[in-house]
Amino acid sequence: MENERYDLVIAANRLPVDKLTGPDGEVSWRRSPGGLVTAMDAVMRGRDGAWVGWAGDAGDAPAPFTDNGMELVPVPLSAAEVADFYEGFSNDTLWPIYHDVIVPATFHRSWWAAYKTVNQRFADAVCAVAAEGATVWIHDYQLQLVPAMVRAQRPDVRIGWFDHIPFPAVELFAQLPWREEIISGLLGADFLGFQRKADAENFVRACRRLARLSTRGEHVQTVDGRVVRASAVPISIDTAGLDELARTPEVQARAREIRESLGNPKKILLGVDRLDYTKGIRHRLKAYEELLRDNVIRPPDVVLVQVATPSRERVEAYRQLRTEIERTVGRINGEYAAIGSSAVEYLHHSYGRDEMAALFQAADVMLVTPLRDGMNLVAKEYVACRHDGDGALVLSEFTGAYHELKSAYVCNPHDIEGTKRVITKAITDPVRERRKRMKSLRKVVGAKDVQTWATNFLAALEHAPHRPEEAEDA
Template identity: 35%
Template sequence: MPRLVVISNRVAVPKARGVAGAQGGLAGALNSALKANGGIWFGWSGQETAEFTGSINYVRSAEGVTTATIDLETQDVDEYYNGYANSTLWPLFHYRIDLTQYEREFGKGYERVNQRFAESALPLIDDGDLVWVHDYHLMPMGERLRSMGVKNRMGFFLHTPWPPTNLFVSLPYHERLVQALLHYDVLGFQNDTWLESFLHYCEKELKADVNRDTGEITLDGRSTIARAYPIGIDYDFFTAKGEEGEARQAQQRLMSSTRHRIAAIGVDRLDYSKGLPERIDGIGRFFDRHPEHVRDFVYIQIAPPSREDIGSYQKIRAILEQKTGQINGARSEVDLVPIRYVNKGHSQAELYGYYRAAKIALVTPLRDGMNLVAKEYVAAQDPEDPGVLILSRFAGAAQQLDCGGKGALLINPHSPDDISHHIKLALDMQLDERKERYTNMIATVRDDNVQRWTENFIADLGGEAA
């Protein structure tokens, strides 16, 4: 069984007592694959240094998984991470060309850090290893490693959307970036929409030979396979959280504090791609159209801050606080607040309890690669009295959770009327319909889990299933 080398911007560094059982989701799945194959996880430590040395910090867990990290200079973080990755690629890949910053120094920093990653990772890669690189931060890594003589099978997975060609061509040197991606053997995307956008670009702009039946892309005598691998949650790990006292306490706390009002919930990073101001506008429209529900409906928005050094993120926080304040100011009573806005994170056990107590979930990103909150909400529901998932049709998860119109309620997140209308539909939905929709969704959430995603990708990359 080939050894696995995972490379990503950040690394889930194990605790002092090891990784086993310590985490779920992507980190847990990758650790499981690394343990099964014997492997190493390499990336940035999150620490800054005055001068880049390339020296590697090692941590080895009890299960044989080794993490290796490097520190980056402050300039690297500003140009590569805050700059090109999160101020250029992130908004562009989420169709926000209005927020995309095209700065030459950002591009130079991105190229420099990818070169530094490649040089530092090179000594970690042995003959026969499978190399799996993750996400938009490190798209050129494969090309850099090839130029250093690495002949191993290498794969890349993009966790974000891939934008349409007419948007992507706005990126300076866009051809060079995609040509770099084609040095990987396998390219993974979250769903068929993002895959099709990538194939269209390769065909139209690079004039590559594209076989849509197999996903094979051939350019300059080299072939790459591109396919959709929808990521899932760690179903067993997450549902086990529901048995913990912390989850039960969180559920009871929310139910008792809402005083038998119907609770709806949203859990999102504080990011403009998540459609939070638009969602609050939809909730405001709902209260305007149905004032009789002000006293029996409460919306809870959990939105931990992220990337606070970037101006567009500071702006979205201010807008969200203003909108929630306006609705609460107009609709609140001395004993009632219609929207609860929580600007901090919570443990997975707490979230399980909150999901379980909420009869509606609003997952309404303007654009999202997948969105696992939607799947977590479904996984946390009581099969005998499940809640209703209201889901943006522009989230990658919509392809799986629509269930032929008998799963999530799909909405246009840009439309306050559509959001308002579907909140009313969810409130009025009868138990038999809620159970039917839940039954359809839970099968996908349970079966298409993160372990299957890992196994499918590694199998195509050329190794044994993890």
Template identity: 35%
Template sequence: MSKTIFVSNRLPVTVSKSESGLDYKESIGGLATGLKNYHEQGDTIWAGWPGVAKDELSEEEVSSVASTLKNDYKCLAVPLTSEDIEMYYHGFCNETIWPLFHYFTSAVEYRSKTWEAYKRVNRTFFEAVDPLIEEGDTIWIHDYQLMLLPQMIREKHPDVKIGFFLHIPFPSFEIYRLLIWRNELLEGLLGANLIGFHTYDYVRHFLSTVRRLLGYEHNLYKIQFETHLAQVDAFPMGIDYDYFSKSPTEENVSQESLDFIESTKDLRNIISVDRLDYTKGIPDRIKAFKHFLAKYPEYHEKVRLNLIIAPSRVGIEKYDNLKREIEELVSEVNGEYGTFSWMPVWFFFRTVSQDELIAFYRNSDVLLVTPLRDGMNLVAKEYVASRTDNKGMLVMSETAGAASELGEAVIVNPNDHEAIANGIKMALEMPEDDKMDRNINMHRRLSRYNVKFWAEEFLNTLWSAPEDRIPTEPLDRLTSGSSDLEIAYRTANNRVLFLDYDGTLVGFKPTPDQARPDKELKQLLTKLAEDPKNTVVIITGRDRFTAEKWLGDLNLTIVAAHGLWLRVPGQDWVMTLNMDNEWKETIRPIMETYTDRTPGSLIEEKDYSIAWHYRQSEPEIAGMKRNELKEALMSVTQSMTVGVLDGNKVIEVKDTRVNKGHGAHLVLNQGEYDFVFGAGDDRTDEDMFAALPEGSYSVKIGKEVTAAKYRLKSSRDIRGLLGRFTEVSGEAAAEKATESK
């Protein structure tokens, strides 16, 4: 029976160690509440860090924690060390991802050590859940701490359903591109079948970033990534509406809080609730309140701002400095405007229980929540739900995710002190019927789209995601000693290997000249060519001069310009067809016009073809100009012997008589081969696949429709396969040397 595995950085149960032993405390609110029904009633397990480092526990305690969490809470403890927490969580997560995704670029730290820790901990999470995963399972991964995990699971378990939800903002492309390890994180996320965000702004930012950095387009929010379809959508997270809108009760509220609330009944109360963090805009909020007091003196001694801030990351200099700044600003406001009987700002630096918060919410006229950037901000929703009398009013930052749902609130720019001050006045003076109408609409929305609805909608969307996975052959299946391919290679006496270059042996680069062969590739090709049974053929669309410069020093046969030029080791280049270039004078000006109109595009002129590359161009402009250019070229070439070839981010005009199938035939006609192998990644390689004789072994790199027998995901995989060929050749040579002794 299939099961669901939830994975998050922290478990819904926190383990702590005290003098009396191990303590277990269940979390409330947010994610724990949203998934509670599924977790308690269904066939599920929740994996995450329990809150205590394993090096702080004895072996017996580690075992006890694991056993108790498994048996009593249906949880899997992921063991992390103190160093893991420091480098991965406090390091990469909170020094790099957190500030960047919240647009605080000046606060971002780039440290390779913390990045390595992030990768290591994501691998630790994978190794923890891997033994539990079975075919048909669903895995739902949460938040920015585990962005590499979806692809790790996908590579080992291609048939399971994987969901990922990001609980913080996803920044615009211009911000995200600053990240050093940007592609690795995107590829990690794209391992999921469903990627969820709080708002459509974040969805749009993610799709734009994927298109610009990785080159993947989307169709109706679906991205074809390597082997599967990754769907992207918005799922605004709700709250436990029933809990916050329940009948008032004072049994769980401290007497201190009740006394404070009673002391404020003659004032108009403004409440502000946050965790201590620089993204929350707390200093600007205090400055805006000060401006409100200066601008509207009629509210002196009639209004109070109750600033409740939960401690966060105590002992970290950046946060300690923020707390000090807040204290100084509060003192400044109280010193300037306070009287013996009235203190305008009350600052509470403590953790407050949910029930006490509800009591504060219900006795506050206004909630002031003005983060500079926030993924959602559930406090705003909690306040509205708690005010069942519909008499409170929310003043909210337009840069909080919840602003897209709570449009009836007073929406302000968190950087504009004047706007916040006016917003406070508007909220305090709003007519009763207007306030009631706005709150009723927000209540209706929050009660329907609560946290349970959020979880159900995400999981139902994940479960109904289309099953259109592109079957790719796992590399280990092709390189195992029992595979048909390896057996055929091992037993053959005369082999020919046709290898495309760009996109196959080398991943695509921003410009053509950046795809030079690296040291690893040249060593790999050298080893392949050293086997006397191998004829290694590089069959490429590159011109002969580039091919000669990059690979001419190796013992390889090279077919260049899609089959127009042939060079066998030790001989000069041979032109395989008689051609002319008169048509170029017509085609070149057209391409030059579109190059001028499309920033980032460039022209690559070869012996007998011209190519227009647009890989570095802005995708939307390039897509439009590409279609225009293709239409113009096809119109011009109708009466010529040349045709228009539409490749991967390139349009090429060349003689229609020349293709890679023609080049492959030339080589095949020069010998008798008992093992024929071909590998390529785009449409031009389909001509090569079609030209290979029956019984050949063909490998497609990537996701397009193909006639190839096998399919691998990337150039890394094909290099791995060729590396295995060299190992087999080495083994055979060693056996032969042993026999000759």
């Protein structure tokens, strides 16, 4: 694919494939799970498109290659850049700021230098494969400088950027020493998409207060006279695909096996999270432990299954979190587990799509209780898998999903007493009430799937204004 150009170029921190090395050393690639990959598959089908991203290993990048009809363009990262750009600036500087500083952010000028270097490398790769007048869609907080870097080289292309995580209030964003550079980087785009209206408003407010730019509604006027629109385009999931998967005999049988392996409890509570301090796992365990202490629930009638997918284990805050959670799980089981049954089944590894669908089918109550989350697709995935019309979703009001899934059992995870009441209600509500809520939730998730999200984003990008007078007419 050398010297080939594409009408649609996707840029994200990671390629949509995972590297597999066989016993004989032969390398193959497996399509990654996740909503973004599913969405881009639908968008690229029948289009001339390429995906720019890191392949996941430090060192030299593989040559560009084709996977299932999608052209993949790997970007190299050295071991030092993985440490400074990804683990450092992206996940120890930006991530805390963008998630309400649940843990303190760390600021290092060397990390910022690496962030700029890697963003320029991504921008160069995008420009090298984008056709004249191409659409370029850049994703997430790791690549916030890429829009302006691409525009500097290729003013002919249409540039969109989507933020998969929250965008912070201006008072938090202001802590970043490089705040104006990030604003300028993002304003290289024609259209900026966010999960929530509040996130888009936070960005526009940061432009006005920190960069002293003129704003009007969703529009920001740049120093070079362009107008950039920032708006909410909440992401979703492959609803039909998950619903179909959950109905298969294999998944149905596996769901029954899971219940049997847990001793056929009356109620299974389920948490599925990346092991991250933003996900509220510690608060969830505290609420659950107090319900056990208060004798509201008791094993073997009730069990909590907590899946905690490994995450960023070279970052100190994550290592500390894992230690604390495992210590808490051990204490709860030591205090409340019955012989032959656990109070908490703790699983520190990831699962495939089929196993997750079975877990969703097996769980009577789904606990989605982050302290802050851009969207949280697990909430939508649980709903999509409940074709039986039963099940209860306990949902934090600090997720993007809350703004769409209003029929869930809503909680403030910081309020332990309130969370306990909501969990108890989800466990004890009559079947009729649970089914009424689930019917409403499934209607929302069914109407707004991942293909709808991608279509809406690209339509907003296509019609984004170029000049102030176009913004006035919008």
